[in-house]
Amino acid sequence: MNVLPEWELLAPSSVDEVRAARAHHPGSRFLGGGTDLVVNLRRGIGDPPATLIDLNRVADLKGIEVAGEWIRIGAGVTIRELAQDPRVRASFPGLAAAAGSIAGPTHRNMGTVGGNLCLDTRCIYYNQSEWWRAANRYCLKYGGDICHVAPKSRICYATFSGDLAPALAVLDDAQIEIAGAQGARTLPLDSLYTGDGERYLALEPDELVVAVRARRPPALRTGYDKVRVRQSIDYPLAGVAAGVVREGDRLADLRLAFTGTNPRPLRLAGTEDLCGGALDDAVMERLSGLVRRQVMAMRTTFTSGHYRRHAAGVLARRLVRRLFDTT
Amino acid sequence: MIRLLTFRLNGRERTDAVADNVLLLDHLRESVGLTGTKTGCDGGECGACTVLVDGAPVLSCLTLAATVADRSVETVESLAEEGRLAFIQEGFHRKLGSQCGYCTPGLIMASEALLRRDPDPTEDAIRDALGSNICRCTGYVKIVEAVRWAAEAAAAGRAGATRSAAP
Ligand SMILES: Cc1cc2nc3c(=O)[nH]c(=O)nc-3n(C[C@H](O)[C@H](O)[C@H](O)COP(=O)(O)OP(=O)(O)OC[C@H]3O[C@@H](n4cnc5c(N)ncnc54)[C@H](O)[C@@H]3O)c2cc1C
Numbered sequence: 001m002n003v004l005p006e007w008e009l010l011a012p013s014s015v016d017e018v019r020a021a022r023a024h025h026p027g028s029r030f031l032g033g034g035t036d037l038v039v040n041l042r043r044g045i046g047d048p049p050a051t052l053i054d055l056n057r058v059a060d061l062k063g064i065e066v067a068g069e070w071i072r073i074g075a076g077v078t079i080r081e082l083a084q085d086p087r088v089r090a091s092f093p094g095l096a097a098a099a100g101s102i103a104g105p106t107h108r109n110m111g112t113v114g115g116n117l118c119l120d121t122r123c124i125y126y127n128q129s130e131w132w133r134a135a136n137r138y139c140l141k142y143g144g145d146i147c148h149v150a151p152k153s154r155i156c157y158a159t160f161s162g163d164l165a166p167a168l169a170v171l172d173d174a175q176i177e178i179a180g181a182q183g184a185r186t187l188p189l190d191s192l193y194t195g196d197g198e199r200y201l202a203l204e205p206d207e208l209v210v211a212v213r214a215r216r217p218p219a220l221r222t223g224y225d226k227v228r229v230r231q232s233i234d235y236p237l238a239g240v241a242a243g244v245v246r247e248g249d250r251l252a253d254l255r256l257a258f259t260g261t262n263p264r265p266l267r268l269a270g271t272e273d274l275c276g277g278a279l280d281d282a283v284m285e286r287l288s289g290l291v292r293r294q295v296m297a298m299r300t301t302f303t304s305g306h307y308r309r310h311a312a313g314v315l316a317r318r319l320v321r322r323l324f325d326t327t
Numbered sequence: 328m329i330r331l332l333t334f335r336l337n338g339r340e341r342t343d344a345v346a347d348n349v350l351l352l353d354h355l356r357e358s359v360g361l362t363g364t365k366t367g368c369d370g371g372e373c374g375a376c377t378v379l380v381d382g383a384p385v386l387s388c389l390t391l392a393a394t395v396a397d398r399s400v401e402t403v404e405s406l407a408e409e410g411r412l413a414f415i416q417e418g419f420h421r422k423l424g425s426q427c428g429y430c431t432p433g434l435i436m437a438s439e440a441l442l443r444r445d446p447d448p449t450e451d452a453i454r455d456a457l458g459s460n461i462c463r464c465t466g467y468v469k470i471v472e473a474v475r476w477a478a479e480a481a482a483a484g485r486a487g488a489t490r491s492a493a494p
């Protein structure tokens with residue numbers, strides 16, 4: 001029998017009820033599929049919440065809308081629904097591929113889009129049992145005062161590992177719809193993440209992710225690929241999303257975004273300088289340079305940071321080549 | 328907080344007093360007494376705890392019992408009828424898909440969910456559907472054969488053959 005901290009579980013059925021519940025219970029946390037949060041609660045990671053607000057019965061968090069170039073995905077949509085939706089597979093293949101590569105099939109049946117976007121950052125010194133972390137005197141991210149990955153550092157480098165954020169980041173106008181105590185607001189997806197592994201989200205504690213939306217220009221080809229230790233279940237060691245526009249033999253547009261490397265999803269800067277000509281070895285070499293300079297990959301997994309940075313470059317070049325060559 | 332939880336378990340409605348912080352896994356094993364569902368890891372890594380909620384596979388070790396109110400939960404105990412193994416159980420037995428047996432209830436429930444939505448799955452479909460379940464003994468080949476055996480036996484059964492007796 002597992003002994004978990006005491007909390008009260010609330011099961012609201014609308015976003016308004018969630019906001020009201022959150023306002024009345026300041027120490028509460030949102031529960032999606034629980035495939036991240038319940039693991040952490042069981043390991044004593046994070047302060048135990050006095051109240052959990054179960055989002056699984058909130059009707060207005062469900063549903064995927066596809067209209068023209070736009071897609072809008074409710075935060076309560078499961079990863080499996082997103083991966084299998086025929087409209088998503090046809091018009092947003094990169095997003096469908098990213099969803100289909102998350103964890104394993106049972107996890108995808110439980111996990112939600114909101115939970116994936118808000119996924120806690122990860123590190124081998126953090127995603128461990130209570131006694132393991134206690135034996136190491138904890139770390140900066142929770143309960144301690146030193147970073148074991150970079151002992152001189154005052155900030156945490158725990159890695160963002162969600163697969164959906166990069167796939168959304170290569171689309172246009174990716175935005176998060178948020179409901180908080182003060183009302184609704186939208187935030188560019190890029191601004192949802194701080195880049196600090198400890199306080200990784202720019203959300204106020206009372207703010208609920210309601211939906212995410214984005215737009216795919218008709219000519220943009222999208223794809224997703226990742227490497228992991230066990231291909232059927234693990235978090236990414238490196239994941240890459242790409243968006244490519246080909247005009248004749250010319251690379252007209254290129255976007256790349258990474259996960260599993262930095263403390264935030266990384267939209268690679270400078271790719272526009274690679275566009276305008278053929279996709280030749282020189283362009284690929286410059287692409288590798290951008291990856292080497294921006295992809296960080298500290299030793300937060302059992303695999304070395306060097307390997308992950310290298311793998312990120314290999315994946316990116318392969319994926320760009322595949323999307324460019326597809327007819 | 329403790330509440331009265333009403334849900335369907337293996338086809339029968341029941342109401343239990345359950346605390347909000349109790350995992351479905353622990354409720355099934357410790358309170359209800361159905362120990363077929365296994366605890367294999369400290370959360371989300373192995374699939375030994377897989378049960379069906381409203382027909383779809385779920386990790387009961389990451390599910391709070393209170394969240395299944397008014398839903399239908401099925402465990403491995405629901406499959407055998409009057410002492411006769413279901414085809415999927417018999418498949419694991421005949422094809423040696425089970426060695427130490429610890430992963431077996433979870434794998435059987437994940438397979439059961441697959442066969443309900445796809446009665447004639449390809450090897451790839453089987454491997455995809457069982458991706459959340461880890462087995463340290465069999466090497467998975469025998470498990471894939473077990474699921475294929477069950478699919479074929481069920482098809483033959485629908486064509487008129489009868490269920491075989493429990494071994
Ligand atoms: C073995 C294993 C492998 C995994 N592999 C991967 C992988 O390869 N790729 C990957 O991306 N993920 C992976 N995961 C993590 C996870 O399954 C998915 O990311 C899933 O989508 C998380 O969603 P959830 O609903 O279960 O999140 P939860 O655990 O319910 O929530 C996660 C966090 O988000 C917050 N939250 C949830 N919904 C909202 C909302 N609407 N608004 C604001 N905050 C919210 C919660 O409070 C919590 O802090 C893996 C998990 C396991 C156990």
Ligand code: SF4
Nearest residue numbers: 123139147148156157
């Ligand atoms: S990067 Fe450092 S501070 Fe952050 S979780 Fe890992 S060890 Fe802890």
Ligand code: FES
Nearest residue numbers: 367373374376388
């Ligand atoms: S007990 Fe291992 S996944 Fe549930």
Ligand code: FES
Nearest residue numbers: 426427462463464
């Ligand atoms: S039979 Fe032993 S773990 Fe699968």
